[in-house]
Amino acid sequence: MNVYDAARMTDLLAQEGYAEADREEDAELVVLNTCHIREKAAEKIYSELGRLAEIKKERRAEGRNIEIVVAGCVAQAEGELVMRRQRAVDLVVGPQSYHRLPALLKEARRGARVADTDFAAREKFQTLPAPTRAQIAARGVSAFITVQEGCDKFCSFCVVPYTRGAEISRKVEPVVEEARRLVDAGVREITLIGQNVNAYRGEDEAGRATPLEGLFERLSAFEELERLRYTTSHPVDMTQGLIDAHGSLEKLAPFVHLPVQSGSDRVLKEMNRRHDARHYLDVVEKLRRARPDIAISSDFIVGFPGETGEDFEATLALIDAVGFASSFFFKYSPRPGTPGAERADQIHEETKRDRLARLEARVEAQRRDFNAAMVGRTVEVLFEKRGRHHGQIAGKSPYLQAVHVDGGEREIGRLRPVKIVAAGPNSLSGEIVEALELA
Ligand code: 5AD
Ligand code: SF4
Numbered sequence: 001m002n003v004y005d006a007a008r009m010t011d012l013l014a015q016e017g018y019a020e021a022d023r024e025e026d027a028e029l030v031v032l033n034t035c036h037i038r039e040k041a042a043e044k045i046y047s048e049l050g051r052l053a054e055i056k057k058e059r060r061a062e063g064r065n066i067e068i069v070v071a072g073c074v075a076q077a078e079g080e081l082v083m084r085r086q087r088a089v090d091l092v093v094g095p096q097s098y099h100r101l102p103a104l105l106k107e108a109r110r111g112a113r114v115a116d117t118d119f120a121a122r123e124k125f126q127t128l129p130a131p132t133r134a135q136i137a138a139r140g141v142s143a144f145i146t147v148q149e150g151c152d153k154f155c156s157f158c159v160v161p162y163t164r165g166a167e168i169s170r171k172v173e174p175v176v177e178e179a180r181r182l183v184d185a186g187v188r189e190i191t192l193i194g195q196n197v198n199a200y201r202g203e204d205e206a207g208r209a210t211p212l213e214g215l216f217e218r219l220s221a222f223e224e225l226e227r228l229r230y231t232t233s234h235p236v237d238m239t240q241g242l243i244d245a246h247g248s249l250e251k252l253a254p255f256v257h258l259p260v261q262s263g264s265d266r267v268l269k270e271m272n273r274r275h276d277a278r279h280y281l282d283v284v285e286k287l288r289r290a291r292p293d294i295a296i297s298s299d300f301i302v303g304f305p306g307e308t309g310e311d312f313e314a315t316l317a318l319i320d321a322v323g324f325a326s327s328f329f330f331k332y333s334p335r336p337g338t339p340g341a342e343r344a345d346q347i348h349e350e351t352k353r354d355r356l357a358r359l360e361a362r363v364e365a366q367r368r369d370f371n372a373a374m375v376g377r378t379v380e381v382l383f384e385k386r387g388r389h390h391g392q393i394a395g396k397s398p399y400l401q402a403v404h405v406d407g408g409e410r411e412i413g414r415l416r417p418v419k420i421v422a423a424g425p426n427s428l429s430g431e432i433v434e435a436l437e438l439a
Pocket of ligand 1: 038059157159299301333335
């Protein structure tokens with residue numbers, strides 16, 4: 001979502017006469033769009049700010065300036081503290097108020113130290129300008145649309161409900177309109193995004209609450225749009241309607257990112273996840289019934305407070321039971337203001353590290369197996385860009401794997417059947433074939 005937000009901020013500032021600088025040395029304004037999800041991500045920002053403060057000092061000596069804006073969830077969580085920790089920061093703006101950037105910049109220029117961390121998500125979507133055709137085209141054939149923001153789930157490890165605010169869904173029509181513009185400018189794949197995207201319930205023109213699959217139905221009607229995806233989903237909001245859509249909507253990619261976090265019912269309860277391992281496995285089974293080739297990916301946290309060796313083994317057992325196409329995995333990071341951070345039974349760093357290594361080995365082996373099983377199959381690849389080597393182009397399989405083939409740039413933006421001939425650690429290679437014998 002930070003990628004999407006950065007694009008929207010760029011579009012907004014373009015209206016004010018700004019253009020994107022290729023190099024930092026050329027920039028008069030730097031916006032750091034920050035992440036607060038784990039401590040490591042949040043702390044990185046201060047070393048980056050230290051570096052920018054040096055640049056500012058050098059510029060000042062030359063009679064020039066560089067304005068420094070901190071946006072995103074660190075801005076939201078720390079507010080004015082960011083400016084106190086780093087005096088060179090001109091402006092702090094949260095993820096739900098960045099549509100006010102032009103006015104805030106003016107205030108900051110008048111010498112005010114401005115921190116805007118209002119939760120104004122609806123106002124934000126209503127006032128943000130649409131990107132131009134050229135801006136869309138420059139961003140490639142695969143694009144994001146935020147359809148839902150915020151979270152009401154309050155998992156006990158997570159800062160998102162505090163930084164992104166309460167759950168809201170955008171209305172159907174503005175989303176369809178945004179998609180239409182993207183498709184008209186050459187976009188061929190749209191990923192609908194939200195912290196809890198499958199909790200989406202947006203009003204249509206008649207004021208009816210529309211679920212995510214309703215949006216997919218509307219977007220499927222755009223003939224030139226080849227593929228639809230969505231992320232990130234919560235197991236509890238995986239309704240039968242959405243599951244069925246995987247069986248009936250041809251353009252909906254057979255891939256679901258469905259974080260489970262842990263395989264231990266005890267830990268899941270303490271994480272306030274509102275589901276157990278059985279529920280998760282049932283959802284996976286239903287998805288596979290609706291769409292047998294569907295691939296599942298997940299997020300895992302190891303070392304949540306109180307996690308025992310037995311709990312951890314339950315996570316490994318769930319991994320074995322599901323067979324994931326790919327996964328993200330994290331050491332638990334205590335976040336200020338969350339219930340998990342208050343607990344006295346924090347897990348030792350060394351134990352976290354060991355568990356992470358074991359989990360990584362397990363899910364990486366599954367990923368390699370999943371990739372290796374593609375060899376010999378023919379899958380549809382949406383080509384997105386030139387490849388690393390001359391004469392190569394790169395795209396994505398339905399299962400979000402990177403695929404390289406020899407081919408001309410005219411294929412970029414097209415969906416083509418590709419026979420996979422080899423699987424490397426991070427990508428597949430293949431050949432474009434004429435026959436549509438997908439297997
Ligand atoms: N520590 C470690 N990982 C976390 N995540 C969210 N909060 C934390 C935390 N405090 C992970 C979850 C989530 C992903 C986006 O980040 O796995 O699904
Ligand atoms: Fe965070 Fe996701 Fe839980 Fe919401 S559902 S609190 S975003 S982990």
